[in-house]
Amino acid sequence: MLVLENLTVRRGLCPVVEAVSLTVAPGECVGLIGPNGAGKTSLLRGALGLLPATGHSSLAAMTPDARARAAAWLPQAREIAWGISVAHLVRLGRTPHLGRGLDDDGAVTHALARMGLENFRDRAATQLSGGEQARALIARALAQEAPLLLADEPIAGLDPAAQIATMRVFARLAEEGGAVIASLHDLGLAARHCTRLIVLSAGRLVADGPPREVLTPALLAEVFDIRAHLSDTPDGLVFQPLDTLHHHGGF
């Protein structure tokens, strides 16, 4: 689905993503984690070819049209410039498919249903609350029906129910044979819902594997400067950050 080889993204001379290599296969729900400024957004945008990068990215190597059908991108900035209806907003996800004789209406309806927005269909998107707008934009990315979804902090600002529901939708996409890479700051949700975590620190990939193996006390201390509680329970993996370590002096 996605192959990165030595992907390096520079801002000026300074590399913000340095020599990242990874492969994402169908069925994976990948959480991309790391502190602020670790290079998560730059890695995703570089992989898509939206930022100039050196090294190889299987997505960036495609033509823009082919890439738009291979991967959907949900940017962190939640822009809705005009008060178009939610249905029309979600339909923008069909842009790469228009005129190809596919079931665009069906895709829109399906995406709205997945994000619980059936009753918002005809509402002006700009009149929705911030969280509802975020859900509508996720539905837009789902309507693109690309095998791979790259999402930049998709659940930031959502209420707990919507956060969990969104992570479930992502996990379901992976179960259906797609793949999701989502940058996340909520390590608890990442631990519970992702099949794999990739940890970025200062632009470098420092850990990659199942949540149980990645979220070690040593890594949490080194990368996130925190200590946390992690345990297997009947309800699944439970992760709770407990305190900062102030290795770097805190604030």
Next chain:
Amino acid sequence: MIPSPRLTQALLALVACLFVASLLTGPAGIPPGRGLVALLTGQGVEGLVMREIRLPRAMLGLAIGAALGLAGAAMQGFLRNPLAEPGLIGTSGAAALGAVLAIHTGIYASFALALPLMALVGAGLSTGVILALAGPRGSALSLILAGIAVSSLAGALTSLVLNLAPNPYAASEIVFWMMGSLADRSLLHVALALPFLGLGAALIATTGRGLDALTLGEDAAASLGINLTRLRLKLVLGVAALVGASVAVAGAVGFVGLIAPHLMRGAVGARPSRLLPASALTGAAILLAADIATRVIAPERDLKLGVLTALVGAPFFLHLVRRMAREA
């Protein structure tokens, strides 16, 4: 791309009525029936008036109004800002400078088309400068800033020309031209403007899908397969052709490109692609109506079209801003 059939039909009917009304309005006082017959036969003085004076005036009102409405809708969609207007990229200021130079140097006295031709040259040069300043991959913001720079420079140079005007008559001629008018234009003006207006409209017509996708921002639009560099090039060239040709034959006519998209945004569900044709038709209706009004309100005083559109447009725009503020 196509607005609802009923809206399109209503707008088309309105524009057709205003076009005929424009043909039948004028100081010659020709009765409507005889005027239309004279237009078809071209016989006598009345045929001459209808074909050589009123027909080009009505055609230019229709075409330039549509051009300004279309350019305004395209600019607002591209910049994702309801306050954007077609002159924002500096084309109208530069075209006006070209025309003012033609008046100042007096070459248009010996060759009537020198004025619109020099305006077109000004518009073309400013477009080249804008594209060079903003770079091929620059953001919408760099385009706006480059446009402001070009507009300011063109405005300063126009002031300089006025400053250096050899006599008060030359200065007043320049000032009156800049107010914008469709009076005393010939079919030659129509023939000069139409190819540019057609080219601009054809370019803008292909931007609908890209403008829709830009609702989600530049990054998301690019990820949906929209080539932003090509979209921007088409938009700048299209708007420059529409606005440059409009200013070249009619002078500066403000507010039409700003207001036409606002009037139609609600009716088309705010979708930028559907706004393009609706705003073009609305722009045509506004300009035809305003041009009729200049002849009806003060037949003896040569009320300038640009003065009227600004007089009516500015308060109306304020009303729209207030309504938007209340809704927000």
